[in-house]
Each structure stands twice: as structure tokens, then as C-alpha cells.
Amino acid sequence: MPKSLLRAASAVVLALAALSVPAAHADEVAPVAVTVNARAALASVPETGIGANHAIWDSNLGTDETAGLLKDAGVKLLRYPGGSYSDIYHWADHTAPGGYVAPDTDFDTFMSGARRTGAQVMVTANYGTGTAEEAAAWVRHANVTKGYGVKLWEIGNENYGNGRYGSAWEADDHADKSPAEYARHVVAYADAMKAADPTIKIGAVLTTPANWPDGITAEGDEGTWNQVVLSAAGPKIDFVILHWYPGALDRTAHVPDMIHLTREQIAKHAGPGAAERIGIAMTEFNTGSSSNGTNTQPGALAAADAYATLLANGVFTVNWWNVHNGIGAVTEVEGHTDYGDFGLLSSGGCTSDGSVCEPPLNTPFAPYHALRMVSEFAHPGDRFIRAATDEAQVTAHAVRRANGDLAVMLINRSSGTSYPVAIDYAGFSPASGAPTVLTHTNGATGITRSTTGTATGQTLPPLSLTTLVLRPSAPQTGLPGAPGRPTVSGLTDKTATISWPAASPGARPIAKYEVHHQYGAVSEQLGETPGTSLTVNNLKPGTRYTINVITRDTGGGLSWSSPPLTFTTGTPAAASCTVRVTDQNDWGNGYVGAIDITNQGAPINGWTLNFSWPRTWQGFDSGWSAVWTQTGSDVKAVNDSSNASLATGASTTIGFVGTYSGPNVLPTTFTLNGTLCTTR
Structure with a gap:
């Protein structure tokens, strides 16, 4: 049922209810x-969904009390040795030149605490000041000598922060700081580490869409960090690594596009089958908003919202930064002291002048309770x-x-x-x-x-x-099983063929399968069939669809829905115009865009190009080679005097400065003088 009908139905129910009760007060x-x-x-909810970071500068990293609190919160993955320290840490002698290493934080102590927590482990191998041989020796120690069975290994932390894009916080001793050099070493690390244990999974560092320096191409590089890393190292990796500090408490609307764009990059650059083979891990997340409540309730609400949204979009782990972090700028937020502490648990420290002290060590902050709530809400499976x-x-x-x-x-x-x-x-x-x-x-x-x-x-x-x-109103017995994950083929601008593995019957034979399109929070049935494939027509060009398939038996019993399938329709294969839009030069929250327009039909004298920004956080500052106007999200570019006439086969290029404050999903559908064009 469309959302408007649901609202109308709700309004009728409320109106009827109002007949039997006194009129509501104005302030209700x-x-x-x-x-x-x-x-x-x-x-589906992954086993490793709820995670957190441990750091070697935290002397409480391996204590029984810390491990027990994390277990109670439902933490199922712990990352070590801690952010940028990963790129200065040498595991064999437990040193981090230039940093502080607390007592009782070595790898074996960490593993002991992780086992008490009941969590799987992710280890970040030292890329910045380490070697592939050092990382391989760590794998042998962990999985061959000790039998820990550590499966998830990252190569470096935030290695794009090595000065390549103008800001340097990550240690990197390599003379070449390019993404190509990082990718070359990822391949070497993966080969050496998998030689020690072929069952491990290797992760490579990516930039997070719409977060600096995503989208920027540095001088001398053949593309952005993600494009270069995925193209060179894609066949050797098993997952990619994102970090997200949104700096605000209301940014979860960015998540679906953030993850979708990452998947698009993987599919485009990482080789055949990469989209199905390579997972996505959010190995550092925090609201990053100390002024609005890092460890008070607003931060907790943002944490719960972000964890649920990221996991619902298929990220296999979200790791809070950090278990213990330390006191920062102290403020008052919603009636409570916020210590500017990015930790889940209090470190028990004081400000430098001793005027304010945190609660006793290991006192849970509000985000701890948020993680616990998410673990109570969403169980693995x-x-x-x-x-x-x-x-x-x-x-x-x-x-x-x-x-x-x-x-x-x-x-x-x-x-x-x-x-x-x-x-x-x-x-x-x-x-x-x-x-x-x-x-x-x-x-x-x-x-x-x-x-x-x-x-x-x-x-x-x-x-x-x-x-x-x-609980359901009736026992869920005898119902048919859900179909397997659907796939798409024959995708055009208006049609798609959806296929799926057959479901297992319940108490009655299977009568048919129904194909549903997720339309916001409601579903729109696109068709049904007794078989396991359906060609859907009348789709909208350039539109992202998420599809589920449901089994119905001969008695009307319905299964749960299948796993989701997401695809985007194209534009007409042949049209009287073609358009190509490109991001020519990006700086993290804006870019120079170019639109190439080619007239494939009869000669025209005077033209108007129309398109819409896909997201509310997109727009443009200025444009050239056309007269540009924007109303809401709708954009119109009208020829100027120099390019009004386009003969058959002739092209013109117009440009603009685009802006964005969230994932930059470029427009996919354009009309020229009212005709839908082919987008290249």
C-alpha cells in the first residue's frame, strides 16, 4: 500500500476513535x-556486527572487568592495536616508536580479553613503518603458534592521511605515498600473510564517500585513492575498510548512498565477481560531535541509529571508537556532564587542571547503553x-x-x-x-x-x-520457505528479469512467487509467477530499485521475504540525444562537473537540458556555456548564443561547479527539449 494510503487509513482510525473520547487538548x-x-x-544481522576498538595505550585493555562489560554490551568484534598507532606498532617487541604503549597491552593479553568477551578479532597490520614479512610473522604467531584463529586482518589504518592530499597524521615511511604504492604493498602483504595462513581475510583501506579525501585525485595519480587501490589490489583483498566520523548527530540518511557508492566502486574497479566477494567493514565509527554530546544521550541515540542503519545496509561490522579514550572538552549536554570522551567506558581521568574528573574507571557512558540496546534489538541471524x-x-x-x-x-x-x-x-x-x-x-x-x-x-x-x-499472533508453522537471493539480468531502461532459487515448500505446495519493490517503508508488488523468474516492465529509467521475492502456498500462506536485490535501471539504448556527466576535479565537498551533450536526431536550433539532483544535499554554485537555473532540486540549462545550433551528430560541453554535503550521487537522467537522452 502506498504511504499516502497508510496515512489516510491511520487518519480514519484516529477520527473514529475521537468519536468516543473527549476532544484532545491543544497541547497534546x-x-x-x-x-x-x-x-x-x-x-541480515552479521555475527560480527557490533564491534569496538581497543588501543595499546589503554592499560585496561585486557582486564576482566573491561572484558565483562563488553560482553554484557553484546560486543562481537574487537579491533587492535588502535587507530593510527597501528602504523607505528611492532607486535613482536610490543613497541610503538613515537607513541605510548601501556603495560599489559601486548597481543596475547589482548587476545585473552577478547576471548573473555566472546568476540572475534580484527588486527591492523603495520603498513606505515612495517613490512609484509613482519605482518606474516604476526599471522603465524597468532594462528599457527597460538591457534587463535584470527581471520580478519587490515593492511594499515588511514593511510590516505600520509600527506598525499595535503594533511598528514598517519605514519608512512615509504618514499612514495601514492595509492598505487599502497596497493602494491597490499598485494605483497596479502601474499605473505596468506602463505602463513590461507584461511585469513585481508582488508584494504578506502576513503569513505563524501568524506575527505574521497573523490580527490592527487597530482601524478591515475585516479582517486579508491579507484587506484581497488584496480591494483582488488583481486587480492576480501573486504574494504571505511571510517566515519560524521561530526553531527543526524547523518544516517547518508548511509545508504555511502554504502551503495562503495559497492559501485568495488564492482567497477576490483575485478570480476568483486561485488559478491568483497565485504565492507566500518572499522572506526563515532559521532565525532563532542559539542553535541559524545558520551551523553544525544550521542547514544545517534550511535544506535547509525549502527542499525549501517548493518541494515550490509556492513559486516561497525566498530566504535573507542573502548577507553580519555577526557576532552567538558560541556553540559541535555542536563548531564559530557566529558568530550569518545570512549564507551570512563577512563576515570581528570582535566589537566584537575577541576573536573570523570566518573570512576569503567563507568559506562550513554553510547555503551546504545550498543547494548542494539545487541538486544538485533541478534546475529x-x-x-x-x-x-x-x-x-x-x-x-x-x-x-x-x-x-x-x-x-x-x-x-x-x-x-x-x-x-x-x-x-x-x-x-x-x-x-x-x-x-x-x-x-x-x-x-x-x-x-x-x-x-x-x-x-x-x-x-x-x-x-x-x-x-x-510475538506473532499465530504459530509460524507449515509456511513455505523464503526464496533465495534474487539476481537480475536483461536490465534496460524499463525492464529487468528477476530470477531466484526456488523456496522449500511447507505443509502445502507452493502456488506462486510474488516480486515486490521496496517503496520507502511499504512494498509495491511488481508481478507474480509460478516459476522462478519474472520479467518486470514499466520501470523508470535511471532509478535504483530494491526487490524482494515472497513465496505463497496453495492455502494462501506467505513466507518471509527473500534477501534483497538492488539494481539501477539504465537509460534508452538509442535516443535522439546522448549525455555524459563527469566529475572533473573534486575537493571533498564540491567539484567541477562537465556535461557533454550530443544531438543524435534532426538538427536543432535552441535547446534546454533538464535534470534533477538525486539528493537534497546537492546543488551548484555556478555554471558556464549555458544559462543555468535551479528550482528546488530541479536544474535547467538553456543554450547560450555560442552553442544554440546542434547539427546531427554535433556535440557541445557545458560546465558547472557542483556542491555536496553528503554522498555525491551524480544525476543519471537528462532530457533535451523534453526528450529523454541516453546517458553514457
Whole structure:
């Protein structure tokens, strides 16, 4: 059902309810409409989803108390030896020239703590001041000598920060600081390390889309950092590494495009089959916003939102920076002291003048409780499903569980408003009675658990995290299995053939499969078939689609939906015009763009090119070789006097300075004098 119809239906229900109750006071808050769609599946929850960073300058890295707290929070992956220290750290003698190494932080001590936590491990091998041989010896020590079974190994930390792009914070002793040199060493490291243990997985450092220095091509390079690294090292790596410090608490809208663009780069540059073979890890994440609350409740809400959004988009781990970090700039945020500490747990330190001290060592900060809430909400093996609200201050996430349960996490970012919510479910019927409710509120020192409200109605306190755990109204037995992951072929501007592995029948034979398009938080059925392939027509050119397939049996019973398939339609293979748009020179939040226009039809004298920016955070500052105007996200370029006439086969190039404050998804559809062009 389209979202507008859902809202209309909700309005009717509310209107009928109003007939039997006194009129609402003017200051009462209208219920927030929440939509949860169990038919719109996203990524599954990985075993290693909830992670954190340990650092060798933290003397509490391997203590039993720290390990126990991380276990209680559901941390399933620990990264070592700690950010930029990775590129100065020598594991064999446990030294980091130029840095501080705390007692009891060596690799074996770290592994002991990780095992007590019950977490898998990711190790960052020293690229900046190390060698492939040193890294290979570490693999042998870890997995051959000690039998630790460490599978995930990064090559370096933030190696693009070696001065290549004008800013240097990462140690790099190589005379050549280019991405090509880094990629050459990644290949050498991978060969040496996999010779020691062929079962390990190797990760390479990428820049994060829309985060400096992503998109910049340095002098002498053949492309951006990501393009060069993936082209040279792609066949040797198993995952890529992103870091994200958004610097604000409301940037999760960037995540789908951030991850989609990374996947596009992998598919384009890393070789055949790379998109299916190479995973994405967010090995450092923090809100990066000490002024808005790094270790108080606003930061916690942003953390829960970001973890859920990143995992729902297929990232296999998100690692908080850091377990312990230390006191920073002290402020007051939402009624509580914020210590400017990027840690999950208090380090127990004081400001340099001793005027302010943190709580006792290992006191959990608010983001710790956020990670714990995410681990209670999304268990490994669950599958994320679409959820959305009609209120900007309230965010929703949902997962379905193999046993038929559903969990819904609701985030209220308002500092002064308690929001009632009215939850509508598609593809799931909740049991009657009060659900299990987990809540964390501003300033709370833990998560409360209760049985309250209903599956369709709750009230969210200000600055709160709330998770509902819901049972189905009827036993989930005898239903057909979900189809396997779909694939796409025969993709054009308007058609796509969707195929999928057959589902296993339940108590009754399979009657058909239904193909659904995720349309926001609701689903639109595109077609159905008794077979395992369907050609879908009437798609929109240049549009990204996410598809699920559902099994229906002869009694009307429905399966859970398949894993998602995402693809983007093209533009007409032949048209009376062709357009090519390129990013000619990027500086991280803006770029010089060029649009090449070719007339493939009859000669024209006077033309207008129309297109729209795909995202609200995109625009342009100026343009040339045309008269440029922008209304909202819609852009119009009209010929100037020098290029009004285009003979058949003739071309002209117009240019602009584009701006962006999020992932820069270039426009894909253009019309020339009202005709849709072929985009090259």
C-alpha cells in the first residue's frame, strides 16, 4: 500500500476513535505513524556486527572487568592495536616508536580479553613503518603458534592521511605515498600473510564517500585513492575498510548512498565477481560531535541509529571508537556532564587542571547503553526489514527473527517531547497483549525491561531508545520457505528479469512467487509467477530499485521475504540525444562537473537540458556555456548564443561547479527539449 494510503487509513482510525473520547487538548501531541514492513527485507544481522576498538595505550585493555562489560554490551568484534598507532606498532617487541604503549597491552593479553568477551578479532597490520614479512610473522604467531584463529586482518589504518592530499597524521615511511604504492604493498602483504595462513581475510583501506579525501585525485595519480587501490589490489583483498566520523548527530540518511557508492566502486574497479566477494567493514565509527554530546544521550541515540542503519545496509561490522579514550572538552549536554570522551567506558581521568574528573574507571557512558540496546534489538541471524515514521524526531528500525518474532527499535531525539506512536505492520500480525519493552532514557544507568502498552501503541520518552519484542499472533508453522537471493539480468531502461532459487515448500505446495519493490517503508508488488523468474516492465529509467521475492502456498500462506536485490535501471539504448556527466576535479565537498551533450536526431536550433539532483544535499554554485537555473532540486540549462545550433551528430560541453554535503550521487537522467537522452 502506498504511504499516502497508510496515512489516510491511520487518519480514519484516529477520527473514529475521537468519536468516543473527549476532544484532545491543544497541547497534546498527535501520534506518530510508524510503518513496519516485514515483506521488505534488508541485510541480515552479521555475527560480527557490533564491534569496538581497543588501543595499546589503554592499560585496561585486557582486564576482566573491561572484558565483562563488553560482553554484557553484546560486543562481537574487537579491533587492535588502535587507530593510527597501528602504523607505528611492532607486535613482536610490543613497541610503538613515537607513541605510548601501556603495560599489559601486548597481543596475547589482548587476545585473552577478547576471548573473555566472546568476540572475534580484527588486527591492523603495520603498513606505515612495517613490512609484509613482519605482518606474516604476526599471522603465524597468532594462528599457527597460538591457534587463535584470527581471520580478519587490515593492511594499515588511514593511510590516505600520509600527506598525499595535503594533511598528514598517519605514519608512512615509504618514499612514495601514492595509492598505487599502497596497493602494491597490499598485494605483497596479502601474499605473505596468506602463505602463513590461507584461511585469513585481508582488508584494504578506502576513503569513505563524501568524506575527505574521497573523490580527490592527487597530482601524478591515475585516479582517486579508491579507484587506484581497488584496480591494483582488488583481486587480492576480501573486504574494504571505511571510517566515519560524521561530526553531527543526524547523518544516517547518508548511509545508504555511502554504502551503495562503495559497492559501485568495488564492482567497477576490483575485478570480476568483486561485488559478491568483497565485504565492507566500518572499522572506526563515532559521532565525532563532542559539542553535541559524545558520551551523553544525544550521542547514544545517534550511535544506535547509525549502527542499525549501517548493518541494515550490509556492513559486516561497525566498530566504535573507542573502548577507553580519555577526557576532552567538558560541556553540559541535555542536563548531564559530557566529558568530550569518545570512549564507551570512563577512563576515570581528570582535566589537566584537575577541576573536573570523570566518573570512576569503567563507568559506562550513554553510547555503551546504545550498543547494548542494539545487541538486544538485533541478534546475529535476524534480518533487518523496512521501518519508517512520519516524524523527523522519531526514527524506527526493525528486524524479523527466525522463530517468527519481530523486534522494533524506536528512537526519540526530541529533548522535550514525549511522542505517542501508532505502529502499523505489513506482513506480520502481532499477538494481543503487552509486548516486552526495553527502554533507555536520558541519564539512565541501564536499560529497563517491562511489559507495557500494546504492539501498536507506545509512548516514547524524550531522548530515549525503546525496543519492542513482539510475538506473532499465530504459530509460524507449515509456511513455505523464503526464496533465495534474487539476481537480475536483461536490465534496460524499463525492464529487468528477476530470477531466484526456488523456496522449500511447507505443509502445502507452493502456488506462486510474488516480486515486490521496496517503496520507502511499504512494498509495491511488481508481478507474480509460478516459476522462478519474472520479467518486470514499466520501470523508470535511471532509478535504483530494491526487490524482494515472497513465496505463497496453495492455502494462501506467505513466507518471509527473500534477501534483497538492488539494481539501477539504465537509460534508452538509442535516443535522439546522448549525455555524459563527469566529475572533473573534486575537493571533498564540491567539484567541477562537465556535461557533454550530443544531438543524435534532426538538427536543432535552441535547446534546454533538464535534470534533477538525486539528493537534497546537492546543488551548484555556478555554471558556464549555458544559462543555468535551479528550482528546488530541479536544474535547467538553456543554450547560450555560442552553442544554440546542434547539427546531427554535433556535440557541445557545458560546465558547472557542483556542491555536496553528503554522498555525491551524480544525476543519471537528462532530457533535451523534453526528450529523454541516453546517458553514457
